Amino acid sequence: MTDGYVRELAADSRAGAGRPRVPVELVPDAAVVLGISVTPTSLLAVTMLIDGTIVGTQTLTFDPSSSVLAQFTDVIGRQRAELAHPERVVAVGISVSGAVDQALSTVRISTTLNWQDFNLGAGLQRAVNLPVFVSNDLFAQSTREVSFGLGRNKDDFLLLGLGYGVGLGIVNRRRVFFGAGGSSTEFGHMSVDPNGPLCVCGNNGCLQVYAGLDEVLASAPGPGGPQSLAGLQQAVAGGDAELSGFLDGIGYRLGRSVGGVVNLLGIGTVIVAGQTTSLWQELSGGFNRGLGETVLKFLLPLDITVKAWTESEDAVGAAGLALHNAISLNVPLADRAGIVVSALSDAEPHPVH
Numbered sequence: 001m002t003d004g005y006v007r008e009l010a011a012d013s014r015a016g017a018g019r020p021r022v023p024v025e026l027v028p029d030a031a032v033v034l035g036i037s038v039t040p041t042s043l044l045a046v047t048m049l050i051d052g053t054i055v056g057t058q059t060l061t062f063d064p065s066s067s068v069l070a071q072f073t074d075v076i077g078r079q080r081a082e083l084a085h086p087e088r089v090v091a092v093g094i095s096v097s098g099a100v101d102q103a104l105s106t107v108r109i110s111t112t113l114n115w116q117d118f119n120l121g122a123g124l125q126r127a128v129n130l131p132v133f134v135s136n137d138l139f140a141q142s143t144r145e146v147s148f149g150l151g152r153n154k155d156d157f158l159l160l161g162l163g164y165g166v167g168l169g170i171v172n173r174r175r176v177f178f179g180a181g182g183s184s185t186e187f188g189h190m191s192v193d194p195n196g197p198l199c200v201c202g203n204n205g206c207l208q209v210y211a212g213l214d215e216v217l218a219s220a221p222g223p224g225g226p227q228s229l230a231g232l233q234q235a236v237a238g239g240d241a242e243l244s245g246f247l248d249g250i251g252y253r254l255g256r257s258v259g260g261v262v263n264l265l266g267i268g269t270v271i272v273a274g275q276t277t278s279l280w281q282e283l284s285g286g287f288n289r290g291l292g293e294t295v296l297k298f299l300l301p302l303d304i305t306v307k308a309w310t311e312s313e314d315a316v317g318a319a320g321l322a323l324h325n326a327i328s329l330n331v332p333l334a335d336r337a338g339i340v341v342s343a344l345s346d347a348e349p350h351p352v353h
């Protein structure tokens with residue numbers, strides 16, 4: 001109430017003992033956050049009110065190899081310019097695919113963007129004069145889900161992200177597990193077959209080489225070369241049995257791997273998200289079979305929810321992270337991602353290759 005996020009309504013006039021009850025309500029536009037998701041070709045930005053309403057979305061083309069800060073500053077300026085009260089923007093969240101040090105808002109490595117040890121948060125905070133929180137896409141989404149989404153009534157859950165990367169967000173006692181150095185997300189590089197194909201990470205038989213979306217599209221059976229996600233959906237709908245068997249096998253590998261994590265952590269609630277969930281009908285049979293063969297019986301039944309994917313999911317996750325970090329009261333200050341000065345580059349990213 002001191003910060004103006006909540007206002008009092010008329011007092012409850014019904015007579016009773018003690019102080020009259022005073023109802024309150026959220027002031028949705030008292031504060032605004034921006035969320036930006038980054039791909040190798042685009043920046044997708046959303047503007048979010050504190051009740052989670054999205055009031056503005058835009059997509060700009062993006063070149064991750066040069067003038068990175070200027071491009072971010074531009075998209076932030078455009079989002080603010082559309083607001084009646086641009087001064088109410090309290091924070092910016094950025095969602096990046098890759099390993100991100102949450103505490104430093106530094107991208108440790110992003111192979112998709114070709115960035116390494118890039119302190120995007122500090123550089124951008126100076127440029128736009130707002131708190132900037134940079135996060136791995138799955139961590140941002142996990143934070144949003146536990147604060148405002150499917151996980152808001154759950155203390156513990158796993159968020160399985162199925163897209164170009166394969167990741168697993170771990171929420172324990174309502175806190176996202178970041179790992180030492182703040183970059184624990186590489187579930188996709190769990191080894192599932194020592195004789196499997198070579199992974200981009202240099203090891204063999206990672207889950208990623210089977211279940212990453214590019215890898216699924218490249219190795220799916222069918223006429224011609226690599227397929228599109230829409231093409232696969234169409235073939236599945238048309239009753240392509242070979243393709244169904246292929247996808248069932250991917251679901252099975254995912255299920256067995258998630259089953260191991262369920263046993264390890266004792267967390268039996270799983271939220272499944274990401275582009276590849278559009279094939280979930282074909283993946284789920286194998287996934288459940290894989291879980292059934294691995295999960296300890298006393299942990300059953302599991303609670304599995306599949307979240308429909310939308311284009312702006314990562315940007316909304318980034319906005320949710322910014323909102324959580326900027327105004328949430330239930331997180332100890334020491335645990336909030338923040339910006340500290342570091343010796344890392346914050347002007348331009350170092351290329352990985």
Ligand SMILES: [Zn+2]
Nearest residue numbers: 189199201206
């Ligand atoms: Zn790997």
